[in-house]
Amino acid sequence: MDFSDGQDDAMTDAQREVAEPHTAKVIGVTVAAAVGGFLFGFDSSVVNGAVDSIEADFGLGKLMTGFAVAIALLGCALGAWFAGRLADVWGRKRVMLLGSALFIISAIGTGFTQTIPDLLLWRVLGGIGIGIASVIAPAYISEIAPARYRGALASMQQLAITLGIFAALLSDALLADSAGSASSEFWWGLEAWRWMFLVGVIPAVVYGVLALLIPESPRYLVGRNRDAEAARILQEVTGEENPLERVKEIKLTVKREAKSSIKDISGPSFGLHPLVWVGIWLAIFQQFVGINAIFYYSTTLWQSVGFSEADSFKTSVITAVINVVMTFVAILFVDRIGRRKLLLAGSVGMFIGLLMACVAFTQQIGEGENISLPDPWGVVALIGANLFVVAFAATWGPVMWVMLGEMFPNRIRGVALGVCTAVNWVANFTISMLFPPMTEAVGLGIIYGFFAFCAAASFFYVWKKVEETKGLELEQMDSMADSRLSQFTAVRAAKDKA
Numbered sequence: 001m002d003f004s005d006g007q008d009d010a011m012t013d014a015q016r017e018v019a020e021p022h023t024a025k026v027i028g029v030t031v032a033a034a035v036g037g038f039l040f041g042f043d044s045s046v047v048n049g050a051v052d053s054i055e056a057d058f059g060l061g062k063l064m065t066g067f068a069v070a071i072a073l074l075g076c077a078l079g080a081w082f083a084g085r086l087a088d089v090w091g092r093k094r095v096m097l098l099g100s101a102l103f104i105i106s107a108i109g110t111g112f113t114q115t116i117p118d119l120l121l122w123r124v125l126g127g128i129g130i131g132i133a134s135v136i137a138p139a140y141i142s143e144i145a146p147a148r149y150r151g152a153l154a155s156m157q158q159l160a161i162t163l164g165i166f167a168a169l170l171s172d173a174l175l176a177d178s179a180g181s182a183s184s185e186f187w188w189g190l191e192a193w194r195w196m197f198l199v200g201v202i203p204a205v206v207y208g209v210l211a212l213l214i215p216e217s218p219r220y221l222v223g224r225n226r227d228a229e230a231a232r233i234l235q236e237v238t239g240e241e242n243p244l245e246r247v248k249e250i251k252l253t254v255k256r257e258a259k260s261s262i263k264d265i266s267g268p269s270f271g272l273h274p275l276v277w278v279g280i281w282l283a284i285f286q287q288f289v290g291i292n293a294i295f296y297y298s299t300t301l302w303q304s305v306g307f308s309e310a311d312s313f314k315t316s317v318i319t320a321v322i323n324v325v326m327t328f329v330a331i332l333f334v335d336r337i338g339r340r341k342l343l344l345a346g347s348v349g350m351f352i353g354l355l356m357a358c359v360a361f362t363q364q365i366g367e368g369e370n371i372s373l374p375d376p377w378g379v380v381a382l383i384g385a386n387l388f389v390v391a392f393a394a395t396w397g398p399v400m401w402v403m404l405g406e407m408f409p410n411r412i413r414g415v416a417l418g419v420c421t422a423v424n425w426v427a428n429f430t431i432s433m434l435f436p437p438m439t440e441a442v443g444l445g446i447i448y449g450f451f452a453f454c455a456a457a458s459f460f461y462v463w464k465k466v467e468e469t470k471g472l473e474l475e476q477m478d479s480m481a482d483s484r485l486s487q488f489t490a491v492r493a494a495k496d497k498a
Contacts, residue, residue, distance in 0.1 A: 075127020346395025
């Protein structure tokens with residue numbers, strides 16, 4: 001796979017000789033860190049195949065079903081909020097190990113749960129693990145990767161997430177098919193839906209082992225005055241030509257970053273730095289287009305419009321495959337085309353797909369459990385939903401995480417990334433919890449109309465507010481942030497004067 005962004009043409013032969021042997025090492029370390037993304041995708045989507053069985057086994061209403069699914073996302077927000085600070089104190093590797101342990105505990109607990117409070121507890125613990133992975137993996141990758149490859153390598157986090165989603169939905173489908181249905185008993189007298197969660201122990205253990213094998217982040221080491229070790233990692237892993245000079249650059253920014261707190265992201269734009277608001281809105285839009293209504297509820301959604309359980313599982317797996325394949329598009333083009341152009345193109349594609357699904361769902365006929373989509377609207381809904389996934393997976397899915405991992409200056413990166421990621425999970429919680437009861441109250445047509453509106457709004461927001469970060473070293477983000485703050489202050493002063 002070619003991770004270059006066209007800048008290699010300008011590299012000297014000497015630079016290329018230094019860089020190329022280290023590419024495999026950088027990719028290997030990135031893949032190991034991105035296994036956290038696999039768990040992120042797996043643990044957040046494995047509930048898809050179990051929703052109906054949990055609802056039936058525990059006698060839940062639609063609102064409580066949504067809460068049981070979405071409560072994990074509150075844990076995600078909590079994990080994301082504290083992950084950055086823990087990583088600064090404990091180191092990136094130790095926090096990855098904590099995430100691995102939480103995944104294992106959650107998978108076993110949920111698989112053997114007997115009561116609603118019990119279920120909710122294990123879902124929250126798993127959510128905290130997901131939240132940790134959602135912050136640590138992109139932060140670690142952005143810190144270890146050279147600028148020329150950073151977009152592609154950071155996108156591997158999203159590729160890992162999509163592979164996790166695919167693995168979860170495929171294992172759900174295989175278990176349900178083998179047992180006869182998700183509610184049927186399988187091995188050791190446990191229902192198939194319980195095994196859907198227990199399977200998650202395997203990747204969680206793999207993640208923990210890999211976290212022990214990868215090097216610590218050079219930026220963390222510099223912050224702990226372990227300069228020689230940081231220089232060695234920069235030279236051996238990334239192929240840095242002047243590692244000691246690079247350490248000096250990092251040290252200047254880490255000193256400011258070490259003193260950062262929530263107060264440091266304050267600013268003149270409604271109490272926050274303008275860049276933090278950009279990150280927050282990117283995080284909100286990524287969820288408010290409704291991607292997780294697909295990946296948490298697709299099996300239930302397709303059954304609600306007349307598909308059989310088996311066909312609904314198959315459709316969900318096909319959608320997950322599309323999600324994986326299209327993420328490669330982002331990896332190939334994020335460093336060539338740039339982050340901003342991909343986001344704009346993605347907004348257009350998502351809007352078209354969501355509008356198609358919206359129109360199709362308004363054509364459903366029947367009532368209660370006898371709802372169906374007459375020809376050709378079932379096909380239109382499938383095409384629209386999958387076109388939406390294509391556009392999201394190739395753009396907003398990975399690119400938002402790339403942007404959050406690199407757009408902030410070093411002095412506030414940890415805090416700002418934690419805040420924006422927590423907002424992303426709260427937005428995810430809002431959509432995931434409200435989707436089942438709102439589907440019953442207003443119908444899928446109106447819900448997907450709202451998602452389409454958010455996709456259109458995301459286009460105009462990116463067009464006006466988001467700046468390109470392609471090819472910039474993380475240390476260069478300081479000057480970009482200062483420039484943006486100065487521009488905002490000048491505009492604000494001019495308005496006040498007028």
